[in-house]
Amino acid sequence: MKQLRRSMLFVPGNNPGMIRDAHIYGSDSIMFDLEDSVALTEKDAARFLVYQALTSLRYGKKELVVRINDLSSGLGVEDLEAIVRARPNVIRLPKTETADDVIECEREIERIEREAGIPVGSTSMMAAIESAKGVLNAYDIARASKRLVAIALGAEDYVTDMKTTRSDGTELFFARNMILNAARAAGLDAIDTVYSDVNNEEGFLQEVELIKKLGFDGKSVINPRQIPPLHRAYMPSEKDLMKARAVMNAIAEANARGSGVASLNGKMIDRPVVIRAERLLELAKAANIIPIEEV
Numbered sequence: 694m695k696q697l698r699r700s701m702l703f704v705p706g707n708n709p710g711m712i713r714d715a716h717i718y719g720s721d722s723i724m725f726d727l728e729d730s731v732a733l734t735e736k737d738a739a740r741f742l743v744y745q746a747l748t749s750l751r752y753g754k755k756e757l758v759v760r761i762n763d764l765s766s767g768l769g770v771e772d773l774e775a776i777v778r779a780r781p782n783v784i785r786l787p788k789t790e791t792a793d794d795v796i797e798c799e800r801e802i803e804r805i806e807r808e809a810g811i812p813v814g815s816t817s818m819m820a821a822i823e824s825a826k827g828v829l830n831a832y833d834i835a836r837a838s839k840r841l842v843a844i845a846l847g848a849e850d851y852v853t854d855m856k857t858t859r860s861d862g863t864e865l866f867f868a869r870n871m872i873l874n875a876a877r878a879a880g881l882d883a884i885d886t887v888y889s890d891v892n893n894e895e896g897f898l899q900e901v902e903l904i905k906k907l908g909f910d911g912k913s914v915i916n917p918r919q920i921p922p923l924h925r926a927y928m929p930s931e932k933d934l935m936k937a938r939a940v941m942n943a944i945a946e947a948n949a950r951g952s953g954v955a956s957l958n959g960k961m962i963d964r965p966v967v968i969r970a971e972r973l974l975e976l977a978k979a980a981n982i983i984p985i986e987e988v
Contacts, residue, residue: 696756697721697979698843698882699911699927700920703760705730706739712746715755718917719924721979722756727772728763728787736768740775747779758819760785764794770801777805777816783842788850789820790827792837799838814840819884823847824854828868831875844876845913848886859889862903873908882910891916901926929973937970937977 702720704711706727715723725746731739743759759781762768769786776784786798799818806813818840822828828851835844848865857864869885876883885904888897901923904912912923929937939957944967947955955962 695975696842697911697975698756698884699976699979700923701758701884701911701913702917702920703730703887703913703915706743706759707731707735709742712742713750716752718920720755720914720917720920721911722758722783723752724758724760724785724913725781726760727768727776728760736762740772744775744779747776747781756783757781758783758785760787760821763788764797764801769798773798773801773805777802777811778809780811781816783817783819785819785821785845787821787847788823788827789834789844790822790824791830792833795820795834795837795841799840802840816840817842819843819845821845821847822868822872823850825851827851828871831871832878835875835879835881841879841881843882843884843910844872844879845884846872846886849889862900869904869907869909877908883908885909885912887913887915888919889915891918894922898922898926927976929976933973934977937973940966940970941974 698721700720701722701724702715702718704715704723704725706712706725707730712725725743727736727739727743747757747759759772759776761772761776761784763786764770773784784798784802786794789795795818802816802818803813805811806816818838819842820834822831822834822844823846827834831844835841846865846868848859851868852858852864855864865886873883888900890896897919901912905926911927914920914923940962943955943957943962
């Protein structure tokens, strides 16, 4: 089953309590942050804490992501030296502006994998795009490495670069569409930015509805309270699930007959319809609406 990334919970790398309990909140992915949420004086301690967590704690089947500092800061390579050896699922590279940024990070990851005896290629990557330059280079970034599983929008730095501020989403519309189209063209997931006003649930839900309509796979969150409403928004309706089941049953019946053509209610079922049905059933399984044998 494809990894779902409806929610990616930011966990400050210098917060032992949140690091310990991060798996209990129900997010699809946990992202341990060594960058913006950690003061410069606490970078070494945060790196040690996250390394210890990854090597000693058990987070079940959660996707484990670590956001390192950008390589140009001088801290990113130090982060990789420790974190790659701890075997996270994904390294998230911040402030990605060009394909060369991804290639440079991949080069360091591969070197460390070889030195540590880790199978080369086992550490995946995610690139966060946070500037006008990065947005315009989104497709080149998205296809820069086979390790990439997703690209993400980082809005705060982006709106600052654009000399504006966060508002109703108008200021992010172009960036969201560029990143989303780049991700789809490269076969990657697209992850939306955080909604920082955790007390404004109405505003959060409006933004979630927008990014879902656009086609984003999910959203980064900074507070566990945002996870349940986010997942509910991505939950398929019973009507949609019934149709998805009917589509998959029709495909199964056609295969059993040895026929390459399937139809439902007199209409031929084409590949896009099947893909949408599979996606809905995956979402339903993740939400425990249906058991795994039905997916």
